[in-house]
Amino acid sequence: MLNFSYYLPTHFVFGRGAEEKAGEMTRQAGGTRVLIHYGGGSALRSGLIGKVEDSLKRAGVYFTALGGAQPNPLASKVYEGIRLIRAEKIDFILAVGGGSAMDSAKAMALGAVYEGNFWDFFCGRATPQAHLPVGAVLTIAASGSESSNSAVITRDETLEKRGLNCELNRPVFALMNPEWTCSLPPYQTACGATDIMAHVLERYFTNETGVDLTDRLCEAVLSAVIDAAPRALRQPGDYDARAQLMWAGTIAHNETVGVGRQGDWASHKIEHELSAKYGVAHGAGLAVVLPAWMRYHLAHDPARFAQLAVRVWGCEADFRAPEVTGLAGIERFEAFLRSIGMPGSLKELGGKSEDIPALAASTRKEADGGVGNYTHLFPQDIEAILRIADK
Amino acid sequence: MLNFSYYLPTHFVFGRGAEEKAGEMTRQAGGTRVLIHYGGGSALRSGLIGKVEDSLKRAGVYFTALGGAQPNPLASKVYEGIRLIRAEKIDFILAVGGGSAMDSAKAMALGAVYEGNFWDFFCGRATPQAHLPVGAVLTIAASGSESSNSAVITRDETLEKRGLNCELNRPVFALMNPEWTCSLPPYQTACGATDIMAHVLERYFTNETGVDLTDRLCEAVLSAVIDAAPRALRQPGDYDARAQLMWAGTIAHNETVGVGRQGDWASHKIEHELSAKYGVAHGAGLAVVLPAWMRYHLAHDPARFAQLAVRVWGCEADFRAPEVTGLAGIERFEAFLRSIGMPGSLKELGGKSEDIPALAASTRKEADGGVGNYTHLFPQDIEAILRIADK
Numbered sequence: 191m192l193n194f195s196y197y198l199p200t201h202f203v204f205g206r207g208a209e210e211k212a213g214e215m216t217r218q219a220g221g222t223r224v225l226i227h228y229g230g231g232s233a234l235r236s237g238l239i240g241k242v243e244d245s246l247k248r249a250g251v252y253f254t255a256l257g258g259a260q261p262n263p264l265a266s267k268v269y270e271g272i273r274l275i276r277a278e279k280i281d282f283i284l285a286v287g288g289g290s291a292m293d294s295a296k297a298m299a300l301g302a303v304y305e306g307n308f309w310d311f312f313c314g315r316a317t318p319q320a321h322l323p324v325g326a327v328l329t330i331a332a333s334g335s336e337s338s339n340s341a342v343i344t345r346d347e348t349l350e351k352r353g354l355n356c357e358l359n360r361p362v363f364a365l366m367n368p369e370w371t372c373s374l375p376p377y378q379t380a381c382g383a384t385d386i387m388a389h390v391l392e393r394y395f396t397n398e399t400g401v402d403l404t405d406r407l408c409e410a411v412l413s414a415v416i417d418a419a420p421r422a423l424r425q426p427g428d429y430d431a432r433a434q435l436m437w438a439g440t441i442a443h444n445e446t447v448g449v450g451r452q453g454d455w456a457s458h459k460i461e462h463e464l465s466a467k468y469g470v471a472h473g474a475g476l477a478v479v480l481p482a483w484m485r486y487h488l489a490h491d492p493a494r495f496a497q498l499a500v501r502v503w504g505c506e507a508d509f510r511a512p513e514v515t516g517l518a519g520i521e522r523f524e525a526f527l528r529s530i531g532m533p534g535s536l537k538e539l540g541g542k543s544e545d546i547p548a549l550a551a552s553t554r555k556e557a558d559g560g561v562g563n564y565t566h567l568f569p570q571d572i573e574a575i576l577r578i579a580d581k
Numbered sequence: 582m583l584n585f586s587y588y589l590p591t592h593f594v595f596g597r598g599a600e601e602k603a604g605e606m607t608r609q610a611g612g613t614r615v616l617i618h619y620g621g622g623s624a625l626r627s628g629l630i631g632k633v634e635d636s637l638k639r640a641g642v643y644f645t646a647l648g649g650a651q652p653n654p655l656a657s658k659v660y661e662g663i664r665l666i667r668a669e670k671i672d673f674i675l676a677v678g679g680g681s682a683m684d685s686a687k688a689m690a691l692g693a694v695y696e697g698n699f700w701d702f703f704c705g706r707a708t709p710q711a712h713l714p715v716g717a718v719l720t721i722a723a724s725g726s727e728s729s730n731s732a733v734i735t736r737d738e739t740l741e742k743r744g745l746n747c748e749l750n751r752p753v754f755a756l757m758n759p760e761w762t763c764s765l766p767p768y769q770t771a772c773g774a775t776d777i778m779a780h781v782l783e784r785y786f787t788n789e790t791g792v793d794l795t796d797r798l799c800e801a802v803l804s805a806v807i808d809a810a811p812r813a814l815r816q817p818g819d820y821d822a823r824a825q826l827m828w829a830g831t832i833a834h835n836e837t838v839g840v841g842r843q844g845d846w847a848s849h850k851i852e853h854e855l856s857a858k859y860g861v862a863h864g865a866g867l868a869v870v871l872p873a874w875m876r877y878h879l880a881h882d883p884a885r886f887a888q889l890a891v892r893v894w895g896c897e898a899d900f901r902a903p904e905v906t907g908l909a910g911i912e913r914f915e916a917f918l919r920s921i922g923m924p925g926s927l928k929e930l931g932g933k934s935e936d937i938p939a940l941a942a943s944t945r946k947e948a949d950g951g952v953g954n955y956t957h958l959f960p961q962d963i964e965a966i967l968r969i970a971d972k
Contacts, residue, residue: 191824191825193597193598194593194596195592195593195594197592200588201588202587202588204585205583205584205841206584403802403829406801406802406804407802410794410797410800410801411794411797411798414793414794429582430791434791437841441837446837449595450596
């Protein structure tokens with residue numbers, strides 16, 4: 191088990207009516223002039239933006255709004271937000287939506303108080319030193335961005351998709367009412383569930399030993415998602431299923447299940463190339479990459495794959511052949527993803543075999559040219575993984 | 582699932598050498614004049630106090646020390662601390678030890694800035710409005726006090742043992758090096774493991790539905806403790822086993838596994854009477870009360886007991902008779918507690934049958950005279966539970 195530091199300053203208000211706390215929580219956090227940043231029209235049409243605005247009004251807080259956060263949020267929107275923040279002397283950003291709105295808001299919060307180009311932080315040219323505080327009103331169970339230290343932005347010109355992890359990225363509060371997720375289309379619900387599972391699995395696949403407790407916490411979250419996602423798809427208004435997914439999304443990505451171990455994250459990096467190139471949803475890309483990544487790694491650590499298969503997927507253990515048990519677990523994962531409507535191959539995602547070498551080459555590398563921690567993947571490994579996905 | 586608010590501001594530094602951060606973390610938290618509060622001589626003899634003092638010196642922080650925190654910490658020590666804090670103009674309390682040192686420190690922190698008697702807070706006559714910040718250097722995996730909102734103090738004259746839950750009680754930081762728990766005697770290690778399991782089980786037994794995720798998180802922590810405790814007893818220096826127990830103790834009692842549900846807490850209240858009357862360790866008292874409480878409640882909700890038996894204790898499910906499965910789980914719990922050296926009856930605890938009516942009568946009641954939330958126990962119920970324990 192690795193030494194760790196754990197500090198989660200986000201204040202969560204969870205349950206029916208949580209959005210009505212927006213004004214009070216913003217004031218508590220010192221916000222007086224607020225930029226509400228949201229995505230498409232659904233947050234407007236559903237009435238959520240109206241409720242948030244009413245709450246801010248009741249609290250006597252000035253606000254202005256900027257919509258248009260897109261899936262795989264773009265740098266151009268961040269620049270637009272930064273200009274508005276400066277013009278309006280904004281001191282607090284309230285993201286209303288999912289990962290896109292929150293990640294954009296985080297990037298704006300860093301960029302607005304920085305003299306240079308905010309992209310410096312995302313390409314490693316500078317380290318953030320200050321920010322505006324960000325709050326979140328969540329409408330999608332998926333990214334965990336409501337309390338994670340990460341943000342992912344795509345550069346318009348080059349379609350480079352880059353993540354930034356830093357403690358300043360954690361929102362000061364997150365208002366989480368599962369009811370707002372009940373109107374999500376099935377495909378987005380399933381993409382979100384996949385993203386949540388991926389956040390857990392990226393942490394689960396570690397070479398660290400002596401991490402039994404966090405293994406079991408990971409397994410608990412996976413099991414809960416496997417139970418809740420089909421319920422939410424069958425009955426979109428199932429509050430309890432939506433609530434399990436929503437809280438699972440949060441704890442999957444704020445280190446509750448990840449302390450004391452080094453995660454892998456190669457699948458995320460490979461997927462970023464797919465969603466940047468083909469414009470696919472992050473969860474859908476992960477549904478294709480992650481099982482292929484798992485098949486490629488089964489031989490690296492059959493015991494861990496067998497543990498996952500038995501404890502999470504209910505597979506019978508073959509005690510003489512953990513790799514057989516492990517493979518059965520991967521197959522159940524693939525069957526589960528298909529059952530909730532996720533794509534099962536690069537082709538179903540709209541990808542092309544001939545793009546594979548370029549995708550492998552463009553996947554963001556560490557300094558030594560490798561990707562991931564469970565094993566260190568080089569372009570030929572990434573190609574092999576994408577070939578497995580290209581069935 | 583109930584609406585909830587979750588805010589955990591404690592900053593954890595976990596792993597080898599964590600105690601060396603004492604000075605830096607205290608300064609970060611604004612401490613300039615520190616009271617180190619610790620228990621018996623073991624923290625001195627082990628060299629831990631010396632290391633903490635060195636760290637404070639390096640950070641240029643003034644400190645004085647007060648030892649003598651006892652198991653089931655007494656109000657008299659709290660008064661002594663408050664006098665010292667005022668005389669020395671202390672602005673930060675650093676508890677070094679386990680639940681006793683931390684709970685005493687929390688009570689001092691509230692009492693030092695209150696004009697009245699700190700006991701007012703513990704008997705419900707006043708609500709805390711202010712405090713001095715408290716930090717913790719942990720030496721026992723048990724109470725979870727290092728990030729919980731609770732403190733329990735016993736009044737010397739009457740042996741009343743009373744708990745206070747309030748958000749001001751959460752330490753600002755917790756330094757957690759599992760190595761300091763390796764020298765704990767086996768009995769204390771086992772008491773700690775029992776206390777951790779009890780904190781989870783008090784939350785597990787709820788009538789709330791739609792709480793699958795937290796059910797599974799509870800089960801994960803229980804399973805990890807069931808695995809780690811015997812390892813730590815067999816091989817006291819097993820770092821990884823100690824680390825699992827230490828982090829399990831923390832998340833068992835800071836609502837990581839308890840959000841969105843109402844816990845029971847009757848067993849804790851009944852046990853408080855036992856430890857106040859017989860001076861037994863809290864964990865040992867729980868080992869006697871909790872299984873008896875479970876036997877008394879099996880018929881109330883056989884499905885939940887069966888779920889626990891199957892998922893945590895590996896019992897085979899009798900699908901036609903969940904109460905049979907549930908009972909098998911309780912029996913495995915009892916066998917486990919015995920295997921780690923815990924007492925199995927009131928007698929083994931030093932208790933007497935003839936004390937039972939008085940113990941039942943003195944258990945701290947809610948306003949309506951009942952105790953606990955899973956069911957609401959009246960004195961005749963508590964008597965019945967203690968008779969089950971008196972075998």
